[in-house]
Structures are given as structure tokens and as C-alpha cells.
Amino acid sequence: MPRLARSADDVTRAALLDIFNRLLYHYGPRQWWPAETPFEVCVGAILTQNTNWGNVEKAISALKQADVLTPEGMRAVDPDLLANMIRPSGYFNVKSRRLKDFLAWLFAGHNGSLERMFANDWRVLRGELLAVRGIGPETCDSILLYAGGKPTFVVDTYTRRLFHRLGLLSERADYDKTRSLFMANLPEDVALYNEYHALIVEQCKQFCRTKPSCADCPLAGCCLHHADSIQRH
Numbered sequence: 001m002p003r004l005a006r007s008a009d010d011v012t013r014a015a016l017l018d019i020f021n022r023l024l025y026h027y028g029p030r031q032w033w034p035a036e037t038p039f040e041v042c043v044g045a046i047l048t049q050n051t052n053w054g055n056v057e058k059a060i061s062a063l064k065q066a067d068v069l070t071p072e073g074m075r076a077v078d079p080d081l082l083a084n085m086i087r088p089s090g091y092f093n094v095k096s097r098r099l100k101d102f103l104a105w106l107f108a109g110h111n112g113s114l115e116r117m118f119a120n121d122w123r124v125l126r127g128e129l130l131a132v133r134g135i136g137p138e139t140c141d142s143i144l145l146y147a148g149g150k151p152t153f154v155v156d157t158y159t160r161r162l163f164h165r166l167g168l169l170s171e172r173a174d175y176d177k178t179r180s181l182f183m184a185n186l187p188e189d190v191a192l193y194n195e196y197h198a199l200i201v202e203q204c205k206q207f208c209r210t211k212p213s214c215a216d217c218p219l220a221g222c223c224l225h226h227a228d229s230i231q232r233h
Helices: 008-027 038-047 053-065 071-076 079-085 092-110 114-118 122-130 137-147 157-165 175-183 190-206 224-232
Strands: none
Touching: 008 175, 008 190, 038 053, 038 092, 038 114, 038 137, 053 079, 071 092, 079 092, 092 114, 114 122, 122 137, 137 175, 137 190, 157 175, 157 190, 157 224
């Protein structure tokens, strides 16, 4: 009996899972996101905009030392004082306002309760979060996935760079197009989405940098960019 040709979707699913397994074998579980509470995740997701995680950790530490890392505590803090506490994260005045806007929305719609907030349908909640000033798609999906345990894939610059080089995305793919690659082709699995994104970040820090370092890369065998480089040389 002749074998049926695999559909394009089947090929894409297989490729995504193969990439995940190669990365997991090479790096091991990353267990991201580092935080003690869901609210800390939400704050970290806002603070990490346009900065590195080391700076966010310093800001989070300052908030903990001031004993205000709760919805009620942060809501009561003067915006200027809050900005000073989160100064290490950069753009501290802007981020202070963004945190206050998020808190205003949280208290107005969910009485300040993350548990009540996350009890809603996450797809509806995603739309509501995106309407909050300063909450873009990456921040929104980080809050939903890492704080709420909702099955939405987080996309960043690393994701677009890596999967363009692998030949699975066009160079101009936007956030939604990139996110759809994963959402449409992977099981709806929170643990998988969490681990996959963390592995992508590690891969791009180690190998798939702005100027790629292809020697010993765990994805060299399935990378279109690497194959093209070999052909050119």
C-alpha cells in the first residue's frame, strides 16, 4: 500500500518537536520563570521591558526589602517612590506608571486578586490585558503563561531570529505570526510552552546570537542558515 504524503502541518509539527528535543537534550530543563509568587512574575514581566534580567532582579529585591511586593502594598506606594525603588530596571518613571496602570486595572476589574483574574477564560483575559496601557503582547503572554499557568506561547526577539534562521519563519514575521507557528502546531501544554521558550532564550544567548556562533550548535543539523553558510564557503 503506498505511503501517504505528509502534510505541511505534519512536517512543521515534527520540526518544532525535533528542535525542542534537541535543545532539551543539550541544555537540560531550564525551569524558567524565577519568582516566589505570581504577582512577582507580573511585576517582573513589566520591569523586564527594554532591560536584562539582572537589572530586574535588583529592582525586585528593592521592592521585597521595602515589603511592598504585593498588589495592596504596591498600590499604596507613591509613584515617585516606586520609581526610585525600581530604578535599576531602567526607564523607571515609565515603568512606575505602567505598574500603577496594571494595578488600577487589577483592582477595578478583579478587586486586586490575581486568583480572581486568572479564573476567567484566558483568551478573554488576554484581550483585556492588552488593553492596559504599557502591556504589550510579550508582557501579556508572560503574565498569562508564567504567573497564570495559561497555555499561551511567549514570543520575543530571540524567537523570531532563531526560527527565521531555521527556515520556519520569514524575516518579517511579526509577533502574532510567530506566536501562531507554535500555537497552531504544538499541543496546548503549559509546561511545554514554558520550557520551549526558556530553551530558545538559552540557545540564542549561547549560539544564535546577532552574529551566530555555529560551531558545536545543537541545531546545526537542522538549520537552514548553517546549511547556506556551508554552501557559501
